[in-house]
Amino acid sequence: MDLDERLSPVLAAAAADADAADAEGRFPAPAVEALRASGLLGLVLPEANGGLGAGPVEFVDVTARLAAACGSTAMVYLMHVSAGAVVATAPPPGLPRVVDDLASDGALGTLAFSERGSRSHFWAPVSRAIPTGADTVQVKASKGWVTSAAHADVFVLSCLAPDDQHATDTNLYALCSEDNGLTVSAPWVGLGLRANDSSPMELDVVISEDRRLGARGEGFRLMMEIVLPWFSLGNAAVSIGLSRAAIDAAIAHVTATRFEHLDSALADLPTIRARLARAAIELESIDAYVHDTAARVAAGDPDVTLAVLGVKAAANDAALRVTDEAMRVCGGAAFSKHLAIERAFRDARAGHVMAPTADALYDFYGRALCGLDLF
Ligand SMILES: Cc1cc2nc3c(=O)[nH]c(=O)nc-3n(C[C@H](O)[C@H](O)[C@H](O)COP(=O)(O)OP(=O)(O)OC[C@H]3O[C@@H](n4cnc5c(N)ncnc54)[C@H](O)[C@@H]3O)c2cc1C
Known part of the structure; x- marks a missing residue:
């Protein structure tokens, strides 16, 4: 089955439910069920785990098309793929089936990174893993936003490593929804992406060390080398899909809507055509930048770091x-x-x-341009 065949029923389900889910602030369950049935939850996960083994270019395409139908569904998907990619890179020995679950058994993943204490500086959690036994740690954390909070099956949790020397000495752990100590502390009521349940969570969990992703203190590297490229490309793709949906709807409106007394359409106004043209050109430029970056990430281009820092900010601001x-x-x-x-x-x-955030990315990009350390 090709990607279009897999995606088509998902887009239909997402588009049919998007307005109601947005109005009600309700999780887009029909679209997520369709994603489960489509196999697309495993899009970029290894075929050995039941995934489709596709790469960043396909991910950008699928995510942008999802966003054009339903932004919330696309964001749920993006967080799942970002979580799945890092779990598959460093599978926790204590959950031997977790990659298969995320790739082909319908488990939904997400990232529990941002904390009340360090806000958007997700690379510097303030929660800490405290050893409670030879092989267990306790983590108490206030996570400010967790997409799919009440609906996810697997959470990738960030916290400071027990013996940290620095704010970026981080551990990542995989948690399951049935673990004790995961509480959604308030409902998600947003201006936008109202249907993706990005609720705050209070965590007070005792975790076996074999739930850790990678070696102790390796979380920061995994965040930067694995999560960041997938998240940045996917987030940029969401911005592209939302922009395309808005332009398409605007073109349909201005070409169909008439001034009866002048016997002309809105599209007969040069100012309207010029505004649409500028917006469409900006979208096509950003789309090309994001696709080029995705292709370079897929090819393992060692010089792609600047583009990975740039695409999310550029696409986010273009979408505004x-x-x-x-x-x-x-x-x-x-x-x-x-x-x-x-x-x-x-x-x-x-x-x-x-x-x-886009502004943090501009600062990182500028630091990289000037040869300064990013952190
Ligand atoms: C819909 C939605 C879904 C989300 N889902 C998740 C999720 O699943 N998992 C998760 O971990 N988090 C998630 N988040 C949280 C998100 O990633 C950010 O952490 C959060 O939006 C930051 O908001 P804040 O008020 O803490 O920003 P603040 O950190 O208070 O930032 C305020 C302003 O300061 C600027 N700023 C901060 N630091 C810098 C800097 N170094 N340089 C330049 N400017 C800077 C910011 O750009 C911003 O304009 C989600 C957020 C939203 C809105």
Whole structure:
């Protein structure tokens, strides 16, 4: 089965439910069920684990198309893929089936990184693993946002390693939803991405050390080398999909809507055409940048670091401008739900605040340009 065949029923389910899920702030269960049935939860996971063994380019395509149908579903998918990629890179010995579960048995993954204490600086958790026995640690953590919080099966948790010397001496652990001590502490009520259940969680867990991903203190490296490229590309793809949905809806509106007294369409106004043109050109430029970066990551290009830092910020900020233009050319009509532009507009506001935030990425990029240490 090719990717289009797998994706088609997911897009249908996501598009059919997107407005209602957004209005109700409800998890997009029909779309996530369709994702489970499609095999796409295992898109980038190894074939040996039942995954599809695809790479970053396919991931960007699938995520952007999902976002055009339902931004919340795309964000749920992106967090699952980011979690799955790092778990598959450093499988925890204490959960020998977890990669298979994430790849082909319908388990949904997510990242529990951002903390109240260090906010968007996800690379520097303030929670700490405290040894409680020869092979166990206790972690108490206030995680500020966890996408799919009440719906995920596997959580990748970050915390400081027990014997840390530095704020980035981090451990990652895999937790399961049935583990004791995971509490969703408040409902998610967002401006945008209202259906992805990005709720705060309080964790007070005793974890066996064999749930750790990689060696002790290796969490920071795994975050930077594995999670960051997948998350940045996927988050950029969400921005692209939302932008494309907004432009397509705007074109449909301005070409169909008429001034009867002038016998002309909105699209007959040169200002409207120029605004759409600028937005479409910006989208195509960003799309090319993101696809080029995905291809370079797939090819193992050792010089791709700057592009990985750049794509998320560039796509997030482009989505702010593009969805804003789509709202503007559609006038007051864009405020109503029937054009499906205001949902893309609201959803697009989330990209740049998701860590690493766009402004933090510009600083990292500038540091890299100037030959300074990133951290
Ligand atoms: C819809 C949604 C879903 C999310 N899902 C998850 C999830 O699944 N898992 C998870 O771990 N987290 C998740 N997050 C959290 C997210 O990744 C960020 O940590 C969070 O949005 C940061 O918000 P804050 O108020 O703490 O930002 P703050 O850290 O308070 O930042 C405030 C402002 O300061 C700027 N700033 C901060 N540091 C710097 C810097 N070094 N340089 C330049 N500017 C800087 C920021 O860009 C921002 O403009 C989610 C967030 C949202 C909105």
